[in-house]
Amino acid sequence: MLITKKHVSLLLLLLVMFFFHLSSGTKITYNVQSYGAKPDGKTDSTKAFLNAWAAACASTKSVMIYVPQGRYLLASAAFWGQNCKNKDTTIKIDGTLVAPSDYKVIGNTGNWLKFERVNGLTISGGTFDGQGAALWTCKTSGKSCPNGATGLTFSNSSNINIIGLTSENSQMFHILVDNCDNVKLQGVKVSAPGNSPNTDGIHVQYSSRVTIMNSRIGTGDDCISIGPGTSNLWIENIACGPGHGISIGSLGWEVQEPGVQNVTVKTVTFKGTQNGLRVKTWARTSNGFVKDILFQHIVMTNVQNPIIIDQNYCPNNENCPHQGSGVKISDIKYRDIRGTSATEVAVKFDCSKKYPCSGISLEDVNLSYKNQPAEASCANAGGRASGFEKPNSCL
Structure with missing residues (x-):
């Protein structure tokens, strides 16, 4: 093919456009x-x-x-x-x-x-x-x-x-x-x-x-902690340990406090942690809430409290004695939770007398303690269990 001036001009134009595009797409760099x-x-x-x-x-x-x-x-x-x-x-x-x-x-x-x-x-x-x-x-x-x-x-x-x-x-x-x-x-x-x-x-x-x-x-405290006013949180593929597990809370310190909702925690391994999946609220008056939570595909290895809801949190009985938690807990699903507990009670729901937990769902939970089925403890908690149950549900 005969290359004319027109072809050369077109080629030069294309090259200019290419390098301009390349330079415009490159970030300006500032070296500290x-x-x-x-x-x-x-x-x-x-x-x-x-x-x-x-x-x-x-x-x-x-x-x-x-x-x-x-x-x-x-x-x-x-x-x-x-x-x-x-x-x-x-x-x-x-x-x-x-x-x-x-x-x-x-x-x-x-x-x-x-x-x-x-x-x-x-x-x-x-x-x-x-x-x-x-x-x-x-x-x-x-x-x-x-x-x-x-x-x-x-x-x-x-x-x-x-x-x-x-x-x-x-x-x-x-x-x-x-x-x-x-x-x-x-x-x-x-x-x-x-x-x-x-x-x-x-x-x-x-x-x-x-x-x-x-x-x-x-770490030395919660691997992931979830405070008030959190929504649409997605946690996936996490290795936790040492530490205190994944915790929603502490909630309910303030009377007027936004709630926690729409949280998904899936595909997590806990190894030697103090807690696994925890919801913790102060035993104080509050209008907060926790709802629409999913814990799924979780593996526990020698975890002290694999599944726990603690609504009577009051260290040293200071700032909250003789008060019930006002945080309303509802619609929490536990699906495919398995592994070993370091304590006999692997599932503990210690909910508020004033506002009992509702809508708790356990599905295919398999937790053992010293090669035996672990135990479950419930107070003021309502819900249902299905599928594999170890420990036997107390809901």
């Missing part, structure tokens, strides 16, 4: 080292990270903040998103973010790293080391200590994706999702000793459309 971050684990890089965030927020195009390999020391920092000009920011982390070794530096701040009013954020990879051991020692010694800081907080935010993140040794909660919409956490790993106090792996409250999948959580 370009803003002064030092990967030595000793130099305070807080300001560098905040400046990289500010530069990325000023862009109208999709952006990436890149954290190369190394250890980056960060004090308490808040990343605000209300002034960001784009809704597609990725933070790609190949390194480790490290909290100060002196717990007093962030111990009274409440949050180590906080994302506030952000819309459209992906955090990919990285390790977050809260260095909480010294604070835990202080707390267990009975001394006067700070409450501690949550490791990673997302507040008043939407369209958040957390992929492949590792959180280690947070002073308190590792990850907090508070008043958010459409949050996905996938491939998350949480690690802290089994005796570390108040180190919940992931806590969700006042949020909707949160998904937690394909994650391993071992």
